[in-house]
Amino acid sequence: MLESVIQNILNALQWGSYYSLIALGYCLVYGVLLLINFAHGDIFMVGAYIAFFVSTLLLGHYGFLPFALPKGLVLALTIPLTMFLTSCVGVFIERVAYRPLRRKGANRLYVVITALMAGLILENGNLALLGASRKNFPELLDKTVYTLGSVAFTNVKIIVILAAFLVFWLLNFIVTKTKIGMAMRAISYDRFAVPLMGIPVDTIIVFTFVLGSSMAAIAGILFAMSYPILDPYMGAMVGWKAFIAAVVGGIGDIRGAFVGGFILGFVEILVVAFFPSTFRDLIAFTILLIILSIKPTGIFGVAKTTKI
Amino acid sequence: MRRFTVPLLVLLLFGVLIGLAYYDKLDLYVQSVLMFMGINIIFGSSLNIVNGYMGEFSCGHAGFMAVGAYVSSVLSVLFFAQDKVFGAPLLPPEYAIYGFPIIVIIAFIAAALTGLLVALPSFKTRGDYLAIITIAANYIIITTIINLDFIGGPRGFMGMKSVIFAMEDVAFLPWMLIWVYIFTILSIWAIYRFVSSTYGKGIIAIHQDEVAAEIMSVNTNKMKLIAFMFSSGLAGVAGALFAHVLGYVNPNSFNILKSTEGLVMVYLGGMGSLSGSVLAAILFTFLLELLRPLQIIKWVVIPLLLIILMQFRPEGIMGNRELSDIFPRLRKFYQFK
Amino acid sequence: MALLEIKNLTQYFGGLCALTEFNMTIEEGDLVGLIGPNGAGKTTVFNLVSGFYQPTRGEIIFNGKNIAGLKPHQVTALGIARTFQNIRLWHEMSVLDNIMIAQHYNLGYSLKDLFLRTRRYQENEKRIRDEAYKFLEIMNLKEYALEKPKNLPYGMQRKVEIARALSVKPKLLLLDEPAAGLNSADVKELIELISWIHKEFKLTIWMIEHQMTVVMSLCSWLKVIDFGATIAEGTPEEIQNNPEVIKAYLGDGKI
Numbered sequence: 016m017l018e019s020v021i022q023n024i025l026n027a028l029q030w031g032s033y034y035s036l037i038a039l040g041y042c043l044v045y046g047v048l049l050l051i052n053f054a055h056g057d058i059f060m061v062g063a064y065i066a067f068f069v070s071t072l073l074l075g076h077y078g079f080l081p082f083a084l085p086k087g088l089v090l091a092l093t094i095p096l097t098m099f100l101t102s103c104v105g106v107f108i109e110r111v112a113y114r115p116l117r118r119k120g121a122n123r124l125y126v127v128i129t130a131l132m133a134g135l136i137l138e139n140g141n142l143a144l145l146g147a148s149r150k151n152f153p154e155l156l157d158k159t160v161y162t163l164g165s166v167a168f169t170n171v172k173i174i175v176i177l178a179a180f181l182v183f184w185l186l187n188f189i190v191t192k193t194k195i196g197m198a199m200r201a202i203s204y205d206r207f208a209v210p211l212m213g214i215p216v217d218t219i220i221v222f223t224f225v226l227g228s229s230m231a232a233i234a235g236i237l238f239a240m241s242y243p244i245l246d247p248y249m250g251a252m253v254g255w256k257a258f259i260a261a262v263v264g265g266i267g268d269i270r271g272a273f274v275g276g277f278i279l280g281f282v283e284i285l286v287v288a289f290f291p292s293t294f295r296d297l298i299a300f301t302i303l304l305i306i307l308s309i310k311p312t313g314i315f316g317v318a319k320t321t322k323i
Numbered sequence: 324m325r326r327f328t329v330p331l332l333v334l335l336l337f338g339v340l341i342g343l344a345y346y347d348k349l350d351l352y353v354q355s356v357l358m359f360m361g362i363n364i365i366f367g368s369s370l371n372i373v374n375g376y377m378g379e380f381s382c383g384h385a386g387f388m389a390v391g392a393y394v395s396s397v398l399s400v401l402f403f404a405q406d407k408v409f410g411a412p413l414l415p416p417e418y419a420i421y422g423f424p425i426i427v428i429i430a431f432i433a434a435a436l437t438g439l440l441v442a443l444p445s446f447k448t449r450g451d452y453l454a455i456i457t458i459a460a461n462y463i464i465i466t467t468i469i470n471l472d473f474i475g476g477p478r479g480f481m482g483m484k485s486v487i488f489a490m491e492d493v494a495f496l497p498w499m500l501i502w503v504y505i506f507t508i509l510s511i512w513a514i515y516r517f518v519s520s521t522y523g524k525g526i527i528a529i530h531q532d533e534v535a536a537e538i539m540s541v542n543t544n545k546m547k548l549i550a551f552m553f554s555s556g557l558a559g560v561a562g563a564l565f566a567h568v569l570g571y572v573n574p575n576s577f578n579i580l581k582s583t584e585g586l587v588m589v590y591l592g593g594m595g596s597l598s599g600s601v602l603a604a605i606l607f608t609f610l611l612e613l614l615r616p617l618q619i620i621k622w623v624v625i626p627l628l629l630i631i632l633m634q635f636r637p638e639g640i641m642g643n644r645e646l647s648d649i650f651p652r653l654r655k656f657y658q659f660k
Numbered sequence: 661m662a663l664l665e666i667k668n669l670t671q672y673f674g675g676l677c678a679l680t681e682f683n684m685t686i687e688e689g690d691l692v693g694l695i696g697p698n699g700a701g702k703t704t705v706f707n708l709v710s711g712f713y714q715p716t717r718g719e720i721i722f723n724g725k726n727i728a729g730l731k732p733h734q735v736t737a738l739g740i741a742r743t744f745q746n747i748r749l750w751h752e753m754s755v756l757d758n759i760m761i762a763q764h765y766n767l768g769y770s771l772k773d774l775f776l777r778t779r780r781y782q783e784n785e786k787r788i789r790d791e792a793y794k795f796l797e798i799m800n801l802k803e804y805a806l807e808k809p810k811n812l813p814y815g816m817q818r819k820v821e822i823a824r825a826l827s828v829k830p831k832l833l834l835l836d837e838p839a840a841g842l843n844s845a846d847v848k849e850l851i852e853l854i855s856w857i858h859k860e861f862k863l864t865i866w867m868i869e870h871q872m873t874v875v876m877s878l879c880s881w882l883k884v885i886d887f888g889a890t891i892a893e894g895t896p897e898e899i900q901n902n903p904e905v906i907k908a909y910l911g912d913g914k915i
Binding site for chain 2: 116124129132133142143251255258262266311
Binding site: 528534542543643 | 732742744753762766771774777
């Protein structure tokens with residue numbers, strides 16, 4: 016009994032880690048731009064694919080490299096490279112699609128639609144380019160199974176959970192302690208006054224997208240390491256869910272998004288433990304809706320008052 | 324005389340279409356494209372009530388379509404068709420002609436009530452939170468259907484074709500084309516009447532300044548409910564027609580992608596423009612068919628086209644104007660504002 | 661009987677006390693003012709009376725009925741209209757629509773009439789439209805009926821907002837800083853407009869205002885609040901010389 020509880024808690028933490036990392040990206044962009052970046056789930060998918068190509072390239076699968084690198088080095092190189100390349104994709108979308116619309120003063124909802132469209136392009140472009148066959152992510156880390164009493168867990172599971180917390184800690188540091196993080200928070204408090212204070216808003220926005228996309232990239236790598244089968248639509252569903260998780264946590268606050276991701280992870284694992292798996296989305300979404308109707312601003316959210 | 328110009332044109336078009344279809348001058352493919360156009364017009368313009376006129380952001384419109392589709396399909400099979408699960412028809416199948424409009428109205432009511440359930444918690448929340456609630460509602464509706472085994476679960480539900488055949492046995496006419504046409508016109512008519520009345524303009528007031536609307540005696544909560552129910556009810560009508568045109572329904576035809584299509588039509592046409600939504604729906608259906616040979620690349624090209632269009636016309640094709648604003652001469656025939 | 665009687669109205673926001681034990685009586689036909697430094701709680705009083713906030717304590721009796729806790733649209737339907745500090749018109753709709761939509765409390769037809777375009781619908785829509793036009797004519801705004809408010813000069817927007825508030829035929833009109841943002845010529849016009857409205861519609865008016873010229877030339881009675889508490893009341897002349905008021909506005913002279 017206790018073993019299965021611990022096992023499920025570990026599973027939920029692992030599952031929640033992905034949601035949390037993606038939710039953080041949503042939260043950052045939303046905080047700075049008030050934009051629901053619906054392409055973010057697909058950025059996560061792109062991250063996983065980039066990680067796939069980078070690591071297979073480094074492992075010498077395509078014959079570009081005269082020699083194959085050892086696995087550990089490949090992993091160490093894949094992470095920063097993937098983060099960099101995924102950030103490029105995120106920033107590219109912002110520069111090409113969102114920024115011109117912002118400049119023209121288009122209604123916010125049009126930017127949201129643009130984000131939806133960008134997501135569709137990423138998904139289906141991928142499908143068109145690479146075909147429907149799924150990609151098998153190479154094993155970059157030898158799987159070892161530890162047993163503690165009768166609880167078994169893999170090293171990957173522990174790495175995923177630790178990585179999520181580490182990333183959150185870093186992000187929290189950036190947002191609260193650094194100058195650029197302060198500027199990000201300033202924009203989310205008052206987007207009209209900030210440019211007047213001489214803060215380069217566009218730079219901050221680009222930086223936000225870099226942060227968000229690289230976290231999606233990390234989530235992509237971690238996801239691919241534990242579930243090594245990639246398909247173009249893997250990002251869409253996870254993305255929608257992570258967004259809802261971010262809102263349940265309170266989308267204005269990165270702590271909220273982080274906690275929200277784990278809540279969703281726990282709810283889903285719990286549901287699967289007691290019900291048939293087809294009920295997972297049904298019950299998970301219902302619970303999230305109930306949380307939202309009890310606390311409409313989310314768990315960490317602060318109610319915004321309109322001045323009359 | 325001018326008062327009757329528009330109704331006469333509508334009747335004339337109806338006669339021409341049905342005549343062409345009856346004498347086999349309109350092949351089945353064109354007919355089905357026309358029917359999907361009608362369904363998309365209802366779907367897009369109904370979403371425009373909430374997302375365009377009222378300025379809220381509802382993302383799960385396809386969920387209400389699913390409710391309408393399933394309620395109507397189950398009812399029409401239950402009453403007018405032989406089915407493995409539901410057994411013999413409860414009424415003689417030749418009554419299907421009279422029963423069908425009633426079933427569509429029930430689909431409207433069912434979807435509107437679902438809309439009510441979704442809209443109630445959304446009062447406490449504002450702005451983007453409605454987006455979450457509707458996305459979640461869309462998922463909840465679909466997964467509920469998937470888990471209901473007696474209506475086929477993930478496999479979908481069929482049997483509506485035999486109801487159409489029953490109608491054709493009574494009189495050999497292109498029945499679905501007739502129904503789609505009638506309900507499309509009715510829906511546009513109803514939306515037009517709603518948003519051109521002082522009462523309906525209350526939702527535009529809510530969009531522009533909710534505080535001012537409330538203080539100037541607009542019951543904002545009630546208005547939001549009515550607009551939301553009206554909009555989701557019409558989505559239910561679109562769903563009912565969709566199910567009967569196809570002859571089968573599958574829960575996955577009503578996923579977020581379908582909702583996204585609705586959003587595209589609203590924002591392509593312009594928020595708060597009825598003629599814009601209609602134009603966008605026609606254009607969008609046409610584009611989908613035109614690009615069909617591209618297969619999956621279609622879903623790269625269409626979003627790309629939209630993004631490019633947004634860069635040049637960030638307010639959609641029509642902005643919030645109507646055809647009668649762009650061509651003032653049309654005002655002789657119908658008054659919009 | 662007084663038209664509006666406010667008894668011990670108190671409002672807390674969290675732990676912050678925005679208004680304490682506010683009392684006020686307004687007789688029918690009065691034109692009175694509420695003044696005080698920035699952040700004194702003046703707009704809070706108006707928000708409480710018009711129903712945007714639920715008061716923590718106290719009663720607001722309008723026409724013999726306690727309206728505390730009603731929704732704003734209900735309060736408006738009972739006969740209290742208001743304007744806002746920062747103009748809140750529906751800027752994308754015509755001036756005529758702005759006036760017509762304010763008739764929501766008195767449409768006279770149901771949804772069924774709307775969809776079926778019954779005689780009742782048509783008669784009532786016609787009545788609303790005709791009344792709106794007539795009203796715009798009285799207010800000298802008829803030539804702007806089909807303009808969008810955002811295209812009008814600021815002073816004119818203010819006038820449209822007052823016209824919209826009047827179109828719900830209120831017994832009591834609350835004006836929240838009507839002179840804010842107006843130049844001196846517009847202010848002069850505004851003073852004339854308000855005193856004309858006061859006479860023409862036999863209206864009771866309660867206004868918040870900062871500009872002393874406006875208050876002094878219009879109001880017969882003033883109430884001064886600071887930090888949510890009443891510090892003085894009286895005729896404009898009395899208030900002008902009240903040391904408490906001078907202290908609240910200018911500080912107590914010690915540096």
